[in-house]
Amino acid sequence: MNWITNYVRPTINSIFSRREMPENLWSKCPECGTMLFHRELTDNLNVCTNCDHHLGITPRERFRALFDGGAFSEVKVPEPVLDPLHFRDQKKYPDRLRAAQKTTGEAEAMLVGAGEIGRTPVVVAAQDFSFMGGSMGMYVGNAIIAAAEKAVEMKRPLILFSAAGGARMQEGILSLMQMPRTTVAVQMLKEAGLPYIVVLTHPTTGGVTASYAMLGDVHIAEPNALICFAGPRVIEQTIREKLPEGFQRAEYLLDHGMLDRVTHRKHLRDELITITRMLMGLPPAVRGDLPPPEEGPDARPQSEAAAQQALTPDPAAPKAPEKPAKDTPKP
Numbered sequence: 001m002n003w004i005t006n007y008v009r010p011t012i013n014s015i016f017s018r019r020e021m022p023e024n025l026w027s028k029c030p031e032c033g034t035m036l037f038h039r040e041l042t043d044n045l046n047v048c049t050n051c052d053h054h055l056g057i058t059p060r061e062r063f064r065a066l067f068d069g070g071a072f073s074e075v076k077v078p079e080p081v082l083d084p085l086h087f088r089d090q091k092k093y094p095d096r097l098r099a100a101q102k103t104t105g106e107a108e109a110m111l112v113g114a115g116e117i118g119r120t121p122v123v124v125a126a127q128d129f130s131f132m133g134g135s136m137g138m139y140v141g142n143a144i145i146a147a148a149e150k151a152v153e154m155k156r157p158l159i160l161f162s163a164a165g166g167a168r169m170q171e172g173i174l175s176l177m178q179m180p181r182t183t184v185a186v187q188m189l190k191e192a193g194l195p196y197i198v199v200l201t202h203p204t205t206g207g208v209t210a211s212y213a214m215l216g217d218v219h220i221a222e223p224n225a226l227i228c229f230a231g232p233r234v235i236e237q238t239i240r241e242k243l244p245e246g247f248q249r250a251e252y253l254l255d256h257g258m259l260d261r262v263t264h265r266k267h268l269r270d271e272l273i274t275i276t277r278m279l280m281g282l283p284p285a286v287r288g289d290l291p292p293p294e295e296g297p298d299a300r301p302q303s304e305a306a307a308q309q310a311l312t313p314d315p316a317a318p319k320a321p322e323k324p325a326k327d328t329p330k331p
Contacts, residue, residue, distance in 0.1 A: 059111035059126035072115035080138035118273035126161035133165035141178030148185035166206020221250035
């Protein structure tokens with residue numbers, strides 16, 4: 001992709017119409033079917049500009065939008081044993097891992113970073129659904145423990161973005177053991193008196209929902225996110241009944257007391273800044289910087305100087321016309 005096709009929206013019968021266009025220039029909204037230009041989609045945080053549907057977003061893209069200036073330091077996660085069960089289905093487990101790493105450019109399904117949001121120091125962990133469905137394996141368990149230990153060490157709140165289809169079947173019982181391990185990690189934060197905030201994104205299901213995703217002090221969800229243990233199709237087949245409209249979606253769970261907030265992605269950063277500062281007992285976030293105060297013996301407080309400047313008339317300003325004096329009626 002060259003710089004022209006990357007920045008200029010293609011048009012019908014344009015000079016580029018005969019050339020082969022890259023496949024990643026356009027994305028189709030799964031909700032309304034609108035074709036979205038990739039730069040517009042990126043600028044809108046992967047939210048459909050037509051119907052507001054929240055598409056998937058990678059942890060690095062999320063971190064760039066979340067942290068101040070997009071700057072964060074990546075927290076190192078211990079590497080687990082590779083393929084401990086020598087699992088094979090249609091492919092060998094190591095082959096699946098290598099294919100996912102090549103597709104996503106990430107080592108595993110979770111990324112942990114430390115930085116500031118609104119000048120509030122935090123530790124953030126985010127799952128990548130595009131990496132084998134964000135499945136919870138030993139690496140994800142190690143990542144959550146590393147994030148909790150880093151938060152306790154630096155005395156910072158932990159924010160976790162969940163997006164997973166459940167436990168990783170290729171690791172069997174070892175993946176299920178991450179449920180109690182991550183629960184212990186969350187307990188470490190609570191014993192240290194540090195906030196643990198969970199943002200549930202689409203989809204959050206299976207063992208992830210049954211463990212660390214529903215143990216937060218505050219639970220926030222993105223609009224229309226599927227949040228459940230067993231999916232609605234499985235439940236319908238089991239109980240042989242039709243489920244209510246919007247069952248197991250974020251808005252339904254909010255109405256039934258399972259969530260604290262449902263927040264649009266573009267408002268999520270401000271929401272997290274407010275909540276973290278409130279839970280940490282910090283003053284409200286400063287939205288902008290004031291100019292530095294004047295120095296020297298004749299310097300006055302900024303408030304006094306501003307008030308004096310407001311009261312002093314501007315000599316360059318046009319003067320208002322003088323009103324003619326009215327004749328005073330005689331008694």
